[in-house]
Amino acid sequence: MRPARKKRLYLILLIVAGVGVAAALALNAFNQNLMFFYSPSEVSAGKAPPDHPFRLGGLVTKGSVTRLTNGLTTRFDVTDMDKTVSIEYTGILPDLFREGQGIVAHGKLRDDGVFVADEVLAKHDEKYMPPEVAASLKEAHDKGVAAAAAKEVKP
């Protein structure tokens, strides 16, 4: 091999090795930063990880929003029309947060089953429903319909 070609080969090998290492690091970090989405039904069924942060979404239950003593902590329930989970959040809620609205919260489950959120997202557009929330609502609804149908058949 001519020296110039050899040099180029080394250069290419160096780049490939560098990119390889970078990709490996990136993928590793990627897996640690994934946030899974769980619906209230899944959380109630104990499917959500107890010690890892995740996202929880649903509709804010009407009449459930209460402010805890004097501070900035708010407590409210989210539902997928089947099961309900309580969320606690300290801070200022987004403008579009209101009862009946679909929201997604980031946070962790506390031992008493309350979801402690560090971020609550409500969307720009009130017609908009986060796709995850829409899907879980539909799932819960389908389940409800199936259960109702089963009941009708049984007796």
Next chain:
Amino acid sequence: MIPELGHFALILALCMALVLAVVPLAGTFLRMPAWVALARPLAWGQFTFLALAFGVLVHAFLVDDFSVLYVANNGNTLLPNIYKVSAVWGAHEGSLLLWVFILSSWTVAVAVFGRNLPEEVQARVLSVMGMIAIGFLSFLLFTSNPFERVFPAPVEGGELNPLLQDFGLAIHPPMLYMGYVGMSVAFAFAIAALLGGRLDAAWARWSRPWTLVAWVFLTIGIVLGSWWAYYELGWGGWWFWDPVENASFMPWLAGTALVHSLAVTEKRGAFKRWTVLLALLAFSLSLLGTFLVRSGVLTSVHAFANDPERGLFILMFLMIVIGGSLLLYAVRAPDISRGGGFATVSRETLLLGNNVLLVLMTVLVLMGTLAPLLYDAFGWGKISVGFPWFNSMLVTFMPLMVLLMGIGPLTRWKQQEPAELVRRLRLALIISVVAGVAVALPLLGDSWSVGLAAALSLWLVATLLTGLKLRLRARGGIGSLWQDFAGRGGRSYYGMWLAHLGVAFFIVGITVVTQFDVEKDERMSPGQTIELAGYSFRFDGVQTAPGPNYKAQRGTVHVSRNGAEVALLHPEKRVYQVQRKPMTEAGIDAGFMRDIYVSLGEPLGNGDWSMRLYYKPLVRWIWFGGLLIAAGGLLAASDPRYRHLLQRQRAGARDVLPAGGHA
């Protein structure tokens, strides 16, 4: 009647695009000069009809013609006129109309300013742009007609989303679209070159200024978007790694790689295949961005209600564009000649490194953006990729890139003597390492990341100054600065200089604001004072204040420091009358060294409010850096050498293809 005129103009524009896409292109192959000559008038025709259509829609908004469904949904008699105009691109149909209108403007720009190109090259470029216009015009006409009527017409319109009633957002989409769509010019040049089988340094010289201008618009668009998010969303963030932001960031990264790779192709004739591939990539990512924004497949803060079927159309179009162009590339690439060789230590190698890093970042951002879609498609669960991941990726690769960025401009093309390079870099290296360590020590900054940022930005500044000194010394001292600036190639160099300086500002801004910003969410009663970062914030309660189309709760906050008043801020909570949507309008005291930012949360009874108080040091440097980058790009694109060389090329090309048609 007038809206129908707009609709009709759209149909005519589509007809023009159809002819433009086929006839001039065929003419260049069949050697029919009359067909080739049609390209320019057709580009003008398409532009005229689209301008007419666009004007009609603007008119419909201005006169509140609610018999047009799109106006009825997004317009309102109470809207101030400026927002009536910006409402044109406030939702899906209108923003697509803006997209094609801008595309036709770029097409006309190529027809006018590309007069220096060889006739057949220009015709092919215009034809390729016509093909893109066909895709978007049929999308517009068949799935999202902005001129659709509604009967009976409502008395009052549904109003533009209040969040978009803002000056920053009135100009952000047009800028961003100018960038997105501008990438189509680089794409069209690449496709035209592949079709013609002539891919050389001249091609790079032709497409370089176009690519630079598109990239400048994209940069400005992203900066505006970031600035808007900062002051309008009410929580002081300026970048969220949101899918839609990523959608604009990916073409920017690819475009940045392209701008640098084009430099190598122009100067040295190397990296040709790679450059073509980047041009295809940058435009494909622009289309992907459009798809992500318009289809609503991803959860995003930008996700306004939209329609999945339209997403399918864009996805198909995307596949045709990517598939078709890659196929063409695969067929033609083996014919592309190899460029000039270069040694291991040379500017080419460093620019190659820059390209590898930029493309790597593009791929990572793409992965993080599309992973939720893939996971969902494979049934692995519904995920989102955490904010920290993107940040850590940027923090990992940015320093490497900045390191290369300092060395590159000081390195010779083709071959560089390593010892000489080390001698040139020595001083800059010492300054930046010493300063970095000093800042990282507990005495000063006590933060390794601020130390790193200080080292990197000083490294950039020091190497830039070294480069300037060497350049001016070779040209006869500091006195020749102006002469050098005005001469051929001067603006390219000073453009690079300015843009790289912008990166230094950007790095410092980002690091300081993330490390040293102070933030407090507090419950405040009227008359109460809160201390934050050496400033006192006195809350003087909230009054009701009317606006043109909203009612506001207007807070009063006195900010003082050591007893002297610094600013009087009025954060607002607005409720817009039609959509009944609450909106936070932050009170900001902006400064070059720091921002003070106050926003209202919600009323807690007895006149108490939850309030958000921020102290953000150097946050403006982020956007200032971005604007410097854009200014540098613009300066480089205006270099006189492009015009001179184009004229020379044209004179040469005349001999190849006689205009008379007797060939």
